[in-house]
Amino acid sequence: MPRRAPLVLSVAAALVLTACGGPADEAGGAAGTTSGTGGHPTGTLTVFAAASLTDVFTDLGDRLEEDNPGLDVQFSFAGSAALATQITQGAPADVFASANQAQMTVVTDAGLADGDPVVFTSNVLQIAVPAGNPAGVTGLADFAREDLALAVCAPEVPCGAAAEDVFAAAGVTPRPDTLEEDVRAALTKVELGEVDAALVYTTDVTAAGHAVEGLDFPEAEDGVNDYPIAPLADAPNPAAAAAFVELVRSEEGQEALADAGFRAP
Amino acid sequence: MSRREAGVPVPLMVPAALAVAFLVLPLIGLVVRTPWADLPDHLTQPAVGVALRLSLVSATAATALSLLLGVPLAWVLARSRIRGRAVLRALVTVPLVLPPVVGGVALFLVLGRQGLVGRWLDETFGLTIPFTTTAVVIAETFVAMPFLVISVEGALRAADARFEDVAATLGAGRWSTFRRVTLPLVAPGIAAGAVLCWARALGEFGATITFAGNFPGTTQTMPLAVYLALQRDPEAAIVLSLVLLAVSLATLLLLRDRWLGRSVAT
Amino acid sequence: MSLDASVAVRRGPLDVQLDLAVADGEVLAVLGPNGAGKSTLLRVLAGLLPPEDGRVVVDGTEVWDDVGQGRHLPAHERRLGMVFQDGLLFPHLSVADNVAFGLRSRGVPRTPARTAALGWLDRVGLAGLGDRRPGQLSGGQAQRAALARALVGDPALLLLDEPLSALDARTRLTVRAELRRHLADFGGSTVLVTHDPVDAMALADRVVVVEEGRIAQAGTPADVSRHPRTDYVARLVGLALLPGTGAGTTVRLDGGGAVAVAEETVGPVFIAVRPESVALYLDPPHGSPRNVWPARLVSATPHGSTVRCELDGEVQLIADVTAAAFAELGLAPGSAVWAAVKASEVAVYAR
Known part of the structure; x- marks a missing residue:
């Protein structure tokens, strides 16, 4: 029992703190490869992402901020269905990454996605x-x-x-x-x-x-569960949204996903 | 001018009206968004009846358990002179501030297969509690009993303790006094506490889904069914919420009339 | 059935140390101001508050409290009845169930308990009200029911805690008179706590005046009012209370003589005269006072700026005169005087 205590505490803490964000800055972030979008995006980027992406996306967000001084990346991690509902209710998000096609369809059917969503990873x-x-x-x-x-x-x-x-x-x-x-x-x-x-x-x-x-x-x-991602039609910061989607699909982004146990699409 | 006779001062009237709006508008929202045309289809799903029945049964059982344990506890908090009463009171109210999900995890740590007591139950009697209807009742009791305890303790403190002295001078021992004098005197407070407790148990979600899990027929209560329906079919979720709302409102109104109403009248 | 009590108990700043003895059938009034320790004494006697020292013994052998021996009989095991200031009838029970409560507690079956309760309700004049709720009774009726509830179990000791103080003036007169009758019939010992000297004088065989937790004076009501030992007792119990029979605006006193009163009365009454309303003259006064009696000064006790004068004669009175007037009149024990009282200064109580 004594050996279990730290685990138990961490479980409890995780339950309380879910949705409060991921781990702190990752040490020595690798160089980014977000060129090609026409200059450095600035301002605030808001990403709505499935809860299972918490660790990887937090890490990728830090890298994007490092490459783009003046950019602030905010995440809202939750169940895909809850996020889809929030987006259709007008939540001001720039990017939506869903853990399945069904919830992405809710958003595309409402005409709220900018272009066709792309599957960027999958989970077994x-x-x-x-x-x-x-x-x-x-x-x-x-x-x-x-x-x-x-x-x-x-x-x-x-x-x-x-x-x-x-x-x-x-x-x-x-x-x-x-x-x-x-x-x-x-x-x-x-x-x-x-x-x-x-x-x-x-x-x-x-x-x-x-x-x-x-x-x-x-x-x-x-x-196999496919994860689609799409910038949103009403994105307040479309440049940053595009940069984030690009980072996720880049070799660097795919490596980070693979490290976390995700599979290539 | 004749409005003055209503006797509600404006500084109270305005916030009170705001409070009503704040509390009632979301309910109206639910009603407005209800897909009335599909209502019969949703309602006749057997899963709805099963979840509703389980909810009512488990909330009622949790209230009964809370009464059985909570009223004596309230008495101890209000009347006894045991040391550390303030600490005890604070501990008892912890479930009120604890996120229910954490409460569910805490119940695992005590009553789960690997828990302090649960392991012993499993090894000695082959009893496992999690994922059973018993677990639902325990989770609901854990979350709802503090409401009852606080109400009843308040009623006991407000009740005139001299009646207990009178009973003693008439030959009634402490237990007999509690049963024949104290309990009837605070009955309205107990009723109010029980209603509060029942309502809280009926709406309980976090501790239940964590400790009891979610399985139709044994542990899936209405709030769990609503939450899961929300994942796939928000309309169905609204219908389920409406059913839960209607049933609880009807129950509370009925009880208030025949139970609270009467005790207030005497 | 008798009570012997010697208790010491501390309540906050108040240090109560009182010795009492009450014989069978005797009524002892404990008189004193609020906060003197009277109610604390009653709570100790009732067993609701354990004393810090002392003994409470009933009937000579039944030990209820003996701190030295470590004995404390809890309230519910004592054979006592208690009446509280505002009745405290259980609001959730009918009046009859209230009265039957003590019998039921002590194991009497439902039917005989109810029969006994109804009998007592009849005795206190509440026949037919047994099925009412306490809330439907008047203050006087509630207090009668409370008395029935205390007496129905035939207790050894009856404790009355300010039983009349919550009643309005008119009800108080009638309830006091009834209480007097029931106390006369009661065979056990009674301790009556009150801050009203009229209650003490009218109901008690003996009075104990309590001041700051100690007995200031004890004796018969007449004795205490005639010979107050402290200023406080003099102020509190200066009253002359005389039994008589009313006939119109005249009360014929049992001890001889008649007193003119302001209100018409009929039947047995007490008249009460406060010492400051008695005026003394060396010669018969002329003019308004209708009550003038010759008297002899028995004793004179100075209290502050006044002198308490005990008078003997056809009517036994007490007078307070100023020290200056006392000297002017040249009074001394044995002096012959005339005592005068206005009819409007004489209070009348039903008896």
Whole structure:
């Protein structure tokens, strides 16, 4: 129990502090490659991005600020659905990065995207188990076991939709104990050891650190989640929006995404 | 001029009207945005009935549990002279300021499979609490009981303690006095506290979804269903909210009439 | 059934140390100003407040408090009844259930408890009001019900805490007279706490005047008012209270003689005369006063600028005269004087 305390505190802190931004400045930011947009953008850039992008985008935002003195990058990280709703309600954002096509469609259908969105990365599911895999979970078939405590995302949210796809492809009828409202909530239950396994994104397992282990499984390919990004039609700062989208799609941006467990589109 | 007879001074009237607008307009917003044409379709979904029933049952159970434990606690806070009462009172009200999600995590740490008490329950009796309806009731009780305790403690402090002296001089011991005198005297306060507690339990989201999880039929209460519906179908979410609103309003009005109304009248 | 109490208790700045003995059937009035420690004494006797030192013994053998022996009987185990200042009937119970409360607490089944309660309501003149709520009673009715509630269990000790002070002047007269009758029938010991000397004089067999937590003086009501030992007692209990029978504007005194009063009265009454309203003359005065009696000065006690004069004669009176007048009249114990009182200065209480 004493060894668990720091983890527990960090989990609690993370829950409280979600949406308060990511880690502090990354040491020695690499040189940027944002030329070609016609001068350095300045002012404030507001990016609405899926919560799973928190760490990578915060890092990329810092790099963009370093390359463009006078530019201030602000993020709003939350569930894609909540962000899409906010944008359609008139939130003053410059860029929207969604964790699935469906929520981007909400924005494009409202005519609020500037041009066609592009898929800049994707995320595949992994089986997350507590460190040491105490229940001996080996693959997707274990999600049909009644004796295990299992968490899967609710079908209403992107990771749940992806989970439904992989289960259908594998022919497994899952018997989850809880349908989680988002990936982080599912992961919390793994970190606390309250569930034996949860189906979450690879990136979340990577970000969770030592308390969680990720197991790859072949059927994951059937539930790949594409992440589209688009500058917004009503962007207050279109130049900066373009610069940010370009950075995300650049080699540098793709490397950062790969480091966090994302896959190339 | 004849308006003066209403007797509400302007410095009170204006903020009061603003308060009403502030509290009621969002509800009106919900009603206005309700897709009335699709209402029957949404309402006849079996999932709605299941979630609503679970909500009502668990909120009522949480209120009963809060009464059973909270009223005695309120008595201890209001009447006893135990040391550290101020600290105790502060601790008891912590769930009011704690973000409910953190409350859910804290419940895991105590009652979860790996929790202080939960591990023992699991090893000794094979009982696991998380992801069950019991967990829903526990999470709601954790969040809602402080409302009851604070109301009842206030009622006890306001009640004339001399009645308890009278009962003692008439041969009633402390327990008998509590049962036959104190409890009936503060009944209106207990009723008000129970209503507050029930309402809070009915709307509970954060602690429930964390500690009890979300599964239709066992742990998915209305607020959870609303939240998830919001992810995919905001219209369905509005309908669900409206149902929850209508049911809770009806219950509260009914109770107020037959319960609070009567005790105020006597 | 008797009470022997010797208690010491501290309440804030007040240090209360009182010794009391009350015999069977006796009514002891504890008289004193607010904050003198009277109510504290009652709370100790009731067992609501443990004393810091002393003993409370009932019937010679039943020890309720003995600090030396570490014994403290809680209130609910004491055979007592208590009436509080504003009645304090339980608002959530009917009047009959209020009266039956003590019997039910002590294990009497519902039906006999209710029968006994209704019997007592009848005795205090509230027959037919048993099903009312306390809120539907007048102040006087509530206090009668409170008395019935205290007496129904046949207690060894009856404690009355300012039982009349919350009543208006008119109700007070009638309730006081009824209380007197019930106290006369009560076989146990009674301790009455009051700040009103009329209550003490009219209801008590003996009076204890309490001042700042200590007994300033004790004795029969007549004795205390005639021989006040301190200025305070003199100011508080200067009253001459005489029993008589009213007939129109005249009251025929039980001890002989008649007194003219301002209001018409009928039946048994007390008349009360304050010492400052008694004037003394060496010769029979002429003019307005209708009440003039010959008397002999028994004793004279100076208090500040006045002299308290105890008078003997057809009517037993007390007079306060200024020291200057006392000297001018050349009075001394044994002197023959005329005492005069205006009819409007004589108060009448039903008895």
